[in-house]
Amino acid sequence: MEASFPSAPGSLAGIRVIDLTRVISGPFCTQMLGDHGADVIKVESPGKGDVVRGQGNMVNGESWYFAQFNRNKRSLTLDLRSDEGKQILNRLLEGADVLVENFRPGVLAKMGLDDDTLRERFPRLVVGRINGFGATGPYRDRPAYDFIAQAMSGFMGVNGPADGEPMRAAPPISDMVASQNLAFGICAALVRRAATGQGEIVETALTNGLIAMLGYLAAEYFATDQIPARTGNDHPMLYPYGLFKASDGEVAIAPSNDTMVSRLLKALDLLYLLDDPRFADNAQRMANREALREILNGVIEQRRVDDWIEHLNRAGVPCGRVHDLRETFADPQVQAQQMRLEIDQGDAGRVPVTGFPVKMREAPPALYHRVPRLGEHTRELLGELGMTPSELDVLLARGVI
Amino acid sequence: MEASFPSAPGSLAGIRVIDLTRVISGPFCTQMLGDHGADVIKVESPGKGDVVRGQGNMVNGESWYFAQFNRNKRSLTLDLRSDEGKQILNRLLEGADVLVENFRPGVLAKMGLDDDTLRERFPRLVVGRINGFGATGPYRDRPAYDFIAQAMSGFMGVNGPADGEPMRAAPPISDMVASQNLAFGICAALVRRAATGQGEIVETALTNGLIAMLGYLAAEYFATDQIPARTGNDHPMLYPYGLFKASDGEVAIAPSNDTMVSRLLKALDLLYLLDDPRFADNAQRMANREALREILNGVIEQRRVDDWIEHLNRAGVPCGRVHDLRETFADPQVQAQQMRLEIDQGDAGRVPVTGFPVKMREAPPALYHRVPRLGEHTRELLGELGMTPSELDVLLARGVI
Numbered sequence: 001m002e003a004s005f006p007s008a009p010g011s012l013a014g015i016r017v018i019d020l021t022r023v024i025s026g027p028f029c030t031q032m033l034g035d036h037g038a039d040v041i042k043v044e045s046p047g048k049g050d051v052v053r054g055q056g057n058m059v060n061g062e063s064w065y066f067a068q069f070n071r072n073k074r075s076l077t078l079d080l081r082s083d084e085g086k087q088i089l090n091r092l093l094e095g096a097d098v099l100v101e102n103f104r105p106g107v108l109a110k111m112g113l114d115d116d117t118l119r120e121r122f123p124r125l126v127v128g129r130i131n132g133f134g135a136t137g138p139y140r141d142r143p144a145y146d147f148i149a150q151a152m153s154g155f156m157g158v159n160g161p162a163d164g165e166p167m168r169a170a171p172p173i174s175d176m177v178a179s180q181n182l183a184f185g186i187c188a189a190l191v192r193r194a195a196t197g198q199g200e201i202v203e204t205a206l207t208n209g210l211i212a213m214l215g216y217l218a219a220e221y222f223a224t225d226q227i228p229a230r231t232g233n234d235h236p237m238l239y240p241y242g243l244f245k246a247s248d249g250e251v252a253i254a255p256s257n258d259t260m261v262s263r264l265l266k267a268l269d270l271l272y273l274l275d276d277p278r279f280a281d282n283a284q285r286m287a288n289r290e291a292l293r294e295i296l297n298g299v300i301e302q303r304r305v306d307d308w309i310e311h312l313n314r315a316g317v318p319c320g321r322v323h324d325l326r327e328t329f330a331d332p333q334v335q336a337q338q339m340r341l342e343i344d345q346g347d348a349g350r351v352p353v354t355g356f357p358v359k360m361r362e363a364p365p366a367l368y369h370r371v372p373r374l375g376e377h378t379r380e381l382l383g384e385l386g387m388t389p390s391e392l393d394v395l396l397a398r399g400v401i
Numbered sequence: 402m403e404a405s406f407p408s409a410p411g412s413l414a415g416i417r418v419i420d421l422t423r424v425i426s427g428p429f430c431t432q433m434l435g436d437h438g439a440d441v442i443k444v445e446s447p448g449k450g451d452v453v454r455g456q457g458n459m460v461n462g463e464s465w466y467f468a469q470f471n472r473n474k475r476s477l478t479l480d481l482r483s484d485e486g487k488q489i490l491n492r493l494l495e496g497a498d499v500l501v502e503n504f505r506p507g508v509l510a511k512m513g514l515d516d517d518t519l520r521e522r523f524p525r526l527v528v529g530r531i532n533g534f535g536a537t538g539p540y541r542d543r544p545a546y547d548f549i550a551q552a553m554s555g556f557m558g559v560n561g562p563a564d565g566e567p568m569r570a571a572p573p574i575s576d577m578v579a580s581q582n583l584a585f586g587i588c589a590a591l592v593r594r595a596a597t598g599q600g601e602i603v604e605t606a607l608t609n610g611l612i613a614m615l616g617y618l619a620a621e622y623f624a625t626d627q628i629p630a631r632t633g634n635d636h637p638m639l640y641p642y643g644l645f646k647a648s649d650g651e652v653a654i655a656p657s658n659d660t661m662v663s664r665l666l667k668a669l670d671l672l673y674l675l676d677d678p679r680f681a682d683n684a685q686r687m688a689n690r691e692a693l694r695e696i697l698n699g700v701i702e703q704r705r706v707d708d709w710i711e712h713l714n715r716a717g718v719p720c721g722r723v724h725d726l727r728e729t730f731a732d733p734q735v736q737a738q739q740m741r742l743e744i745d746q747g748d749a750g751r752v753p754v755t756g757f758p759v760k761m762r763e764a765p766p767a768l769y770h771r772v773p774r775l776g777e778h779t780r781e782l783l784g785e786l787g788m789t790p791s792e793l794d795v796l797l798a799r800g801v802i
Contacts, residue, residue: 056617148655170560170629171559189412200412201761201762219466324628333538335538336535337608
């Protein structure tokens with residue numbers, strides 16, 4: 001699926017973002033802003049840049065892991081520890097709408113940009129930040145990583161097989177969720193700024209994002225004072241529901257009420273089971289789950305996954321194949337939704353990345369900028385600040401840019 | 402932790418949201434908008450309302466599951482299948498900024514509100530919608546549920562133990578992620594509206610949100626054409642990293658580079674292992690993972706989780722306890738971050754809910770409205786449209802409200 005590079009502006013056209021973030025949580029957030037038209041300027045350390053540039057699978061000298069999080073940005077190198085670097089950052093902020101950072105709490109303040117200074121010097125600026133545990137509280141200074149946040153938020157504890165250990169989600173879910181929360185918060189603050197002219201400090205934490213996702217599992221704990229049991233792929237309150245074994249793989253089937261259970265049993269030619277007292281209602285089915293699972297798998301194993309998907313969907317039963325990533329990206333629906341894009345990286349070839357999850361009718365997200373090389377836009381951007389080529393040569397020689 | 406009910410406006414103060422959503426994905430999105438000050442009007446079917454009102458743990462006649470997703474809203478009952486109900490919806494939309502719905506594709510159009518009509522009749526309205534697979538493509542009309550989206554997005558396939566089956570995340574992660582994406586997209590569209598006066602149609606799908614979260618796992622697949630292996634709690638590229646067994650439970654330890662590995666081994670009095678060729682660098686440690694795991698657990702099992710947390714944090718090694726939900730909500734950091742709130746539901750008592758993951762300094766999120774009873778605000782809201790009490794009595798008698 002080839003992506004177009006349209007010139008039509010996205011929803012955030014005209015919003016300039018100074019992006020001091022690195023690794024995953026911040027870059028995913030600023031990429032969301034860039035996808036929707038914001039002008040994102042990724043500030044990186046001279047000579048090194050975001051550590052992810054050298055990580056993961058490298059193809060033609062470029063990290064495809066980095067590409068997943070850094071399209072639709074321009075790259076500017078700047079040594080933020082130097083006085084000149086700090087001065088240039090301040091000049092950039094004068095023309096910016098948003099600053100995003102994911103340093104540990106206090107690092108930006110040490111650069112002279114504590115919150116009070118930020119609010120006073122740049123009253124219209126929206127500052128967005130992500131940290132591990134939040135900027136107040138006893139763990140504020142602890143190093144935080146996705147795996148730790150999954151563990152400490154309680155998220156890991158509710159996942160996994162009933163007879164196994166707590167299980168993380170494989171994608172760095174706390175980083176990704178925090179990114180989404182911050183992108184939302186930044187835009188909400190921009191809505192307020194449009195009405196009041198006032199900037200804002202917006203903050204989210206890896207742990208807090210996952211805690212807010214506990215949803216009915218938190219409700220169950222609050223209401224009963226009991227820790228929700230891990231149930232693997234089984235639903236804690238419904239059966240049949242989960243993974244079943246077809247002749248050539250697994251099929252996910254998720255009837256959420258009695259009507260759908262009837263549809264499922266009818267489609268399997270097992271409707272008579274509802275006359276069996278062991279399976280007559282959901283409570284009985286939960287009590288006799290293993291017996292029913294065996295009966296269902298005995299029928300389902302006789303046909304292929306694709307046959308069941310077609311048959312059960314026609315019967316109105318929610319179901320689907322458990323896709324591996326090849327199947328996901330080969331799926332005609334995923335292709336119709338353009339959830340795999342390709343970025344033309346010039347000499348480095350075409351790089352596939354995941355697509356836009358938020359669609360817009362009038363001002364759709366788009367690929368505006370390919371993944372930038374380290375410092376690719378330094379001269380262009382500092383030129384806009386009025387710096388001359390010879391001034392920039394001096395800064396370059398001194399390692400400031 | 403008691404929550405305050407401040408009158409200070411949040412970031413989205415002045416934004417009125419007509420909320421036609423039910424169950425999880427839509428209500429979590431509109432709750433995010435309400436938490437930040439939007440005036441959210443939850444439209445529910447007369448006499449029944451959102452099906453979640455009767456699900457999950459009920460305390461004093463109220464569902465605490467429903468409470469997790471429906472604070473900061475007002476409830477209005479309206480039969481959207483009736484002509485009068487449709488007329489009233491149209492009048493509500495005239496005074497609204499945002500409409501949110503999570504019907505299957507096409508249902509709103511059948512109510513007379515297809516996209517062209519919405520854009521033409523309400524040019525400033527931002528319409529937000531969530532569906533299962535997207536509004537175009539071969540699966541657009543399929544019923545979708547979280548479990549199916551986890552399976553078909555590829556998300557489930559990368560999770561789980563190396564020797565086990567694909568494993569879902571226990572919270573309905575596709576619903577929650579889609580909610581966050583939509584909240585972001587709605588606010589981005591409001592930013593554009595502030596600049597252009599134009600409304601928008603914003604859409605997200607359960608599957609697409611999870612695909613966009615595959616991150617480096619997608620990059621690995623794209624770069625190698627190999628399906629990423631399931632690795633349970635182990636990191637696919639780093640060791641040591643994961644869960645370790647202390648004397649009274651599990652501890653998550655996540656050193657992400659050689660410096661941190663050295664710190665960890667030093668803290669365990671095992672620094673000499675780096676002189677062992679089996680463990681000298683990360684590649685060797687990955688190749689001899691089980692041998693190293695045994696040595697590490699042999700030391701770690703000698704002390705309690707709390708001892709290790711303190712000791713390793715002091716040594717600068719990212720680590721944390723695998724919290725169950727009791728430990729999560731008892732944690733002093735979680736309390737400092739107010740990630741457990743209590744809503745005063747009057748006669749129904751105080752209901753705990755998870756807190757706000759997005760913090761704001763000037764216009765913070767707050768509890769503005771308790772969880773509404775079904776139709777609690779119908780008369781108040783329709784009165785604002787100029788309807789008289791006797792007109793409302795007629796509508797009530799006819800089941801329209």
